[in-house]
Amino acid sequence: MQSFLIKSLVKEGYRVVVVCPLDRYTLKLIAIGCIHENLPLNRKGKNPLDDLASTWSMYKIYKRLKPDIVLNFTPKLNIYxxxxxxxxxxxxINNITGLGTIFTKQSLSSWIARLLFRCTQPLANFLLFQNKEDRQFFLNAKYVKAEKALRIPGSGIDLERFKAKPIPQGETxxxxxxxxxxxxxxVMEYVRAARRLKRKYPNVECSLLGYSDNGNPTSITADRLDKWGTFEGVRYLGGVDDVIPVIESHHCVVLPSFYREGVPRSLLEAAALARPIITTNSVGCRDVMDDEVNGFQCQPKSVDSLFAAMEKIYLSPRYRLIEMGLASRHLVEAKxxxxxxVGTYLQILKSVGRR
Known part of the structure; x- marks a missing residue:
């Protein structure tokens, strides 16, 4: 969504400066038409001195650039x-992309993060929420007033880039x-359910796609992911910049998440490409699911429930997979x-009247 938003802002005549750490996407951002300012920031770090240093760096950058409007997209930036x-x-304008573990985990660091949200979010002019549950949570906790809390349809999906693709042929x-x-x-539940499914039905392939987040203590190591391919029969494909050809070669996309999601981008991408999906009734995930219409719902943390949903997909005739995939596509087109x-952002920015 951010790249589409940046392109739209540049087209509208806004001068866009992206403040973020230097990484492999920096040149792509510059190619879109924005200016890059490097920001030293440890996204997952918990050292308050590091966070204070990052805040000071941002203050100096903003003091020099004198921005009229600042758009934030991650929990740390929403605060600092x-x-x-x-x-x-x-x-x-802060985008609340999901509450993650900050608001579900009971620890000292999470308590401090919640306190910082309580102190800083009333300072923002608008908060944009990707699902109604997160918005209501912030309202109940008095982090924001109702007139400043707007709902947006997740991160959105570029329907021109993510077009419906035919379901693959073949018995596998x-x-x-x-x-x-x-x-x-x-991920663990998926691997266990996949192992059971492959034992029962040999012509099944199950894969994992995505980066191993070494900065997150709940991340699964790349070494373990690779071993699953050898011992569990679940292929780890690593991370890619373009997911379209990978999703296109699969029949169904699965996300048995019990994470406090905004609206999962992987489900939006799969639905836009006209794939049936399997996901949980968790916050954010349920927004992309119409059970037994565009896929099947499973219970969080339940290998049995996930296995049953995957088996239903396997036993569905190809025409039924096509129907569910088209229902997925129609859902994202509508919502x-x-x-x-982007229209919500532009409406707010035009009301501010500065560029």
Whole structure:
């Protein structure tokens, strides 16, 4: 969504500066038409001195650039960039992309993060929420007033880039989990269900697609993921920049997440490509699921429930897979077009009247 938003802002005549750590996407951002400012930031670090240093860096960048409007997209930036931006009298819009473990885990670091949210989010001019549950949570906790809390349809999906693709031919049925390789994404449950399915039905292939997040303590190591391919029969495909050809070669995309999602991008991508999906009734995931219409719902943390859903896909005739895939496509066309998300941003920015 961010790249589509940046392109739209540049087209509208806004001067866009992206403040983020230097990585492999930096040149792509510059090619879109924005300016890059390097920001030293440890996304997963918990050292308060490091976070204070990052906040000071942001303050100096904003003081030099004098931005009219600052858009934030990650939990840390929603906190620290809000402080730095408001100290420089900027208009702030924060995107709440999901509550993750900050609001579900009971630990000292999570308690501190929640306290920082409580102190900083009232300073923002608008908060954009990807699902109604997160919005209501913030309202109940008095992190934001209702008139400043807007709902957007997830991160949205570019329907021109992600076009419906035909279901693969052949007798082998291929399942794919697309996510960061975190335990809360249901990766362990998927591997166990896949192992059972492959024992019962030999012509099944199950794969994992996504990066191993070494900075996250719940991440599954790349070494273990590779061993699963040898001992469990579940292929780890690594991470890719373009998921379209990988999803296109599979029949069904699975995300048995019990993570506090916004709206999972992998499900939006799969649905846009006209694939049946399997996911849980968890917050965010349920927004892309119409049970037994565009796929099957499973219970969080339940290998038995996930196995049953995957077996239903396997036993479905090809015409039924096509029907479910088209239902997925129609769902995202109706609810998750990225132009609706960008339209919300542009409407707010035009009301501010500064570029």
């Amino acid at each position: 960039s809000t402080i730095a931006a408001k100290l420089n009298d900027a208009f702030v 049925i291929r399942f794919l989990l697309v996510a960061r390789m975190l335990r809360q994404k249901g 998750f077009d990225v132009s609706r998300v």
